[in-house]
Amino acid sequence: MTHQHIGIVGAGLMGHGIAQAFAVAGHRVDIQEPDPDRRAKIVDLVRRNLQELGLDGTAADRIRPCDTLEDAVGHADVVIEAVPEDLGLKQRILVAIEAAAPPHALLASNTSVIPITRIMEPLRDKSRAMGTHWWNPPYQIPLVEVIQTADTDDAAITAMIDLLTSIGKMPVHVRKDVPGFIGNRLQHALWREAIALVQNGVCDAETVDAVVKASFGRRLAVLGPLENADLVGTDLTLAVHEHVLQDLDRTPGPLPLLRELVASGRLGMKSGAGFRTWTEAQQAEVHTRLATHLQRLDSHERE
Numbered sequence: 549m550t551h552q553h554i555g556i557v558g559a560g561l562m563g564h565g566i567a568q569a570f571a572v573a574g575h576r577v578d579i580q581e582p583d584p585d586r587r588a589k590i591v592d593l594v595r596r597n598l599q600e601l602g603l604d605g606t607a608a609d610r611i612r613p614c615d616t617l618e619d620a621v622g623h624a625d626v627v628i629e630a631v632p633e634d635l636g637l638k639q640r641i642l643v644a645i646e647a648a649a650p651p652h653a654l655l656a657s658n659t660s661v662i663p664i665t666r667i668m669e670p671l672r673d674k675s676r677a678m679g680t681h682w683w684n685p686p687y688q689i690p691l692v693e694v695i696q697t698a699d700t701d702d703a704a705i706t707a708m709i710d711l712l713t714s715i716g717k718m719p720v721h722v723r724k725d726v727p728g729f730i731g732n733r734l735q736h737a738l739w740r741e742a743i744a745l746v747q748n749g750v751c752d753a754e755t756v757d758a759v760v761k762a763s764f765g766r767r768l769a770v771l772g773p774l775e776n777a778d779l780v781g782t783d784l785t786l787a788v789h790e791h792v793l794q795d796l797d798r799t800p801g802p803l804p805l806l807r808e809l810v811a812s813g814r815l816g817m818k819s820g821a822g823f824r825t826w827t828e829a830q831q832a833e834v835h836t837r838l839a840t841h842l843q844r845l846d847s848h849e850r851e
């Protein structure tokens with residue numbers, strides 16, 4: 549695939565990482581960031597990320613930080629919005645992108661859970677608009693969910709999937725625009741039950757995490773849930789479901805325990821406590837453990 553011009557709006561955690569993924573593959577990236585400090589640091593941040601991964605840092609020079617949206621998307625073949633998770637803000641940004649980007653450009657939002665149809669509602673031409681849900685860190689996690697709305701042209705989805713494949717990503721086609729798409733629906737179904745187990749006094753938070761990490765979590769990276777169901781047999785899966793599904797938590801909103809934690813300022817690592825308490829050393833250990841694990845997988849896949 550010939551090199552394309554990528555426009556990104558928002559250079560936070562996700563925006564700068566998505567820029568890195570495209571720049572490494574040889575594409576030029578123009579990225580808008582309103583925060584001047586953050587804007588000034590984008591290229592150095594990407595260069596450092598690349599060096600830490602043992603890669604050539606010069607790919608960072610293909611990224612051009614911009615202070616206006618018009619400058620970042622005016623020549624783009626593909627635009628990805630990565631501003632904070634706020635429907636009104638995303639709608640305003642997408643309207644501005646539509647006005648400034650060339651008519652052929654594909655337009656995508658990197659929202660985590662907001663339906664793409666709602667974000668793209670104010671656009672005049674929705675046929676080139678879609679979701680691309682990347683995972684953090686975007687340059688290390690291979691999967692990107694490509695979300696089609698009822699208005700998105702099939703050709704636009706195919707073009708995005710081809711582009712993502714060409715830069716080494718693993719895009720999947722989400723055919724219906726449901727909240728949370730595929731990955732976050734699965735992830736948060738698990739988190740709801742995890743919180744319910746603690747709320748109901750079955751075990752503490754540390755035990756929930758230990759059970760996941762030391763049992764089925766070990767298999768998850770190489771054996772998906774439906775492969776696993778086929779491996780043990782759909783008959784056994786049916787028998788298990790007959791007994792357990794009726795007892796799983798089905799609360800339609802966030803659980804009271806989660807609401808209590810947030811109301812009392814137990815916001816997780818950033819406040820020193822959430823479901824568990826966290827010293828600075830413990831927090832650093834979690835970050836290092838995760839980074840080392842992802843880096844090992846990444847190097848293994850590149851070998």
Ligand SMILES: NC(=O)c1ccc[n+]([C@@H]2O[C@H](COP(=O)([O-])OP(=O)(O)OC[C@H]3O[C@@H](n4cnc5c(N)ncnc54)[C@H](O)[C@@H]3O)[C@@H](O)[C@H]2O)c1
Pocket residue numbers: 557558559560561562563580581582583586630631632633634641658659660661681682683684
């Ligand atoms: N953090 C994750 O793990 C993750 C994973 C997948 C998807 N997402 C989604 O990606 C999007 C971005 O998340 P993030 O974690 O990178 O957030 P972030 O807060 O790190 O970055 C957002 C960036 O957007 C900039 N911004 C704010 N207003 C803007 C505007 N009007 N115009 C241009 N830029 C503006 C901010 O200055 C900031 O740099 C959100 O929709 C989020 O839900 C996040």
